[in-house]
Amino acid sequence: MTxxxxxxxxxxxxxxRVDDWRAAVREAGRAxxxxxxTRSEYADRMIAVIEEFGAYVVIAPGLALAHARPGxxxxxxxxxxxxxxxxxxxxHPHNDPVRVVVGLAVSNAEDHVAFVARLANAFxxxxxxxxxxxxxxxxxxxxxxxxxSSADGGADGADRRAGAAGExxxxxxxxxx
Amino acid sequence: MRIVAVCGVGVGTSxxxxxxxxxALDRLGLAAEVSASDLGNVAGAAADAQVILTxxxxxxxxxxxxxRSFAEIIEVGNYFDVEEISAKLEASxx
Numbered sequence: 361m362t363x364x365x366x367x368x369x370x371x372x373x374x375x376x377r378v379d380d381w382r383a384a385v386r387e388a389g390r391a392x393x394x395x396x397x398t399r400s401e402y403a404d405r406m407i408a409v410i411e412e413f414g415a416y417v418v419i420a421p422g423l424a425l426a427h428a429r430p431g432x433x434x435x436x437x438x439x440x441x442x443x444x445x446x447x448x449x450x451x452h453p454h455n456d457p458v459r460v461v462v463g464l465a466v467s468n469a470e471d472h473v474a475f476v477a478r479l480a481n482a483f484x485x486x487x488x489x490x491x492x493x494x495x496x497x498x499x500x501x502x503x504x505x506x507x508x509s510s511a512d513g514g515a516d517g518a519d520r521r522a523g524a525a526g527e528x529x530x531x532x533x534x535x536x537x
Numbered sequence: 538m539r540i541v542a543v544c545g546v547g548v549g550t551s552x553x554x555x556x557x558x559x560x561a562l563d564r565l566g567l568a569a570e571v572s573a574s575d576l577g578n579v580a581g582a583a584a585d586a587q588v589i590l591t592x593x594x595x596x597x598x599x600x601x602x603x604x605r606s607f608a609e610i611i612e613v614g615n616y617f618d619v620e621e622i623s624a625k626l627e628a629s630x631x
Contacts, residue, residue, distance in 0.1 A: 413545035413576065416592035419553065419616035427549040453593060454614045469548045476552040483617045484557070 364478050367507040371395035371440040371463075372498035381415075381450040381458070382407055385426045387442045388463030397438025398465045402428060406463065410450070418452035422489045427464040437472060438465045439479075441501050443493045459493040482506055538569040538630070539586040541608070543599055547575025553616050554590055561623040567630060576602060583608045588629055590622070 371391045378384045389403020405428035410417055418424045440463035447457035462479070466472040482488055482505045495501045502509060542558055544551035551573035558571045574582035576595060579602045583589050586608045591599050593612040600610055611625045 409545055413598070414594040416545060416594035417550060419550055419592070420618070421615060423617075425550055425553070427546065429546045429548065464549045466548050472548060473552060473556075476549065477556060480553050480556050480617065484560075484619060486615075486617065 364475050364507065365397070365437045365439055366510045367439055367441065367498070367502050367505065368395050368509050369498045371397070371438065372501055373440075373442045374495060374498075374501075375445045376442050377445045378448060381410070381424075381448050384424070384442065384444060384448055384450075384458065384461050385410065385463075388426050388440045388461045391440035391442060392438050392463050392465050395438055395440065397434065397436055397440075399433040399435065402431070402433045402465060405429070405431065405433065415450040415452040415456075418450045418455040418458055420483060420486075420489060421455045422447070422457070422459040422493065423455070423483065424450055424458045424461045425464060426461055427466070430466055430468050434465045434467050436465075437467055437475065439463065439475070439507070441492065441505075443495065460489055478506055538567070538588075540569050540571045540588045540590060540626075541579065541583045541586045542571060542573045543576060543579050543582075543589055543591040543595060544573075545576055545595065547573060547578070550592075550616065551575070554613060554622075557616060557619050557622055558590055558626070560619045561626050564619065564623050565627055565631075567626070569630075579603055580606070588626070592616075 376387045385406050386403050392398040393400045406426045409428050442461040447459045449456045450458050542551045542554035555571045555573045583603050589608045589610045596612045
């Protein structure tokens with residue numbers, strides 16, 4: 361099993377303003393790219409999964425686990441957390457609307473078990489989706505999910521606000537790095 | 538007894554479902570082997586399974602993919618609700 365990937369500040373977006381589920385998933389894709397986990401194309405593949413299979417990625421009330429198959433656009437396993445200022449519908453019959461989008465990138469189908477176990481341990485407490493959605497710092501999100509900010513477990517400061525993010529803007533600052 | 542957890546791409550969501558199905562089985566005191574599969578491989582993966590766990594969103598596609606399988610398809614609404622999964626497995630297997 362591989363170590364659990366960290367959740368750096370660059371992979372956390374709090375209070376994003378998005379118009380629809382695609383923009384919400386794209387926000388998670390930008391966070392994965394910014395944190396160095398994926399190339400920017402990965403966001404398109406996460407959207408394509410939902411277009412192909414439907415909103416099954418909304419796996420609990422208010423929570424979407426956006427992800428795609430392993431691929432060349434995944435540089436390393438990674439996780440991103442996006443909270444939405446206003447919830448959006450993904451089209452799930454029971455679990456809409458979504459307030460928290462978890463972006464997941466894995467490099468192969470076998471090696472992400474420890475990672476998923478950590479997520480399950482956190483989200484098996486049904487109050488955690490609400491707590492994450494109300495979080496005001498990346499550090500608070502990490503604490504709720506039991507994740508570190510870097511591979512060596514370090515912690516750092518400022519959280520990242522989504523600002524005027526929305527439709528359209530593609531490149532995260534670290535895109536294509 | 539075999540159980541297959543199915544999602545669209547076979548990583549992430551099916552792994553969470555598999556893990557929480559194992560927790561549910563523990564809670565029920567039932568022994569079963571739980572595997573994860575993507576939709577494309579479900580027919581093979583579920584050939585000798587008794588139960589297929591999946592999202593209500595995918596249930597129709599799973600049903601079409603497995604055809605005349607004996608496996609019962611159980612739709613899970615909340616993948617993190619071990620009680621829901623336990624209750625549904627108990628109703629199916631108990």
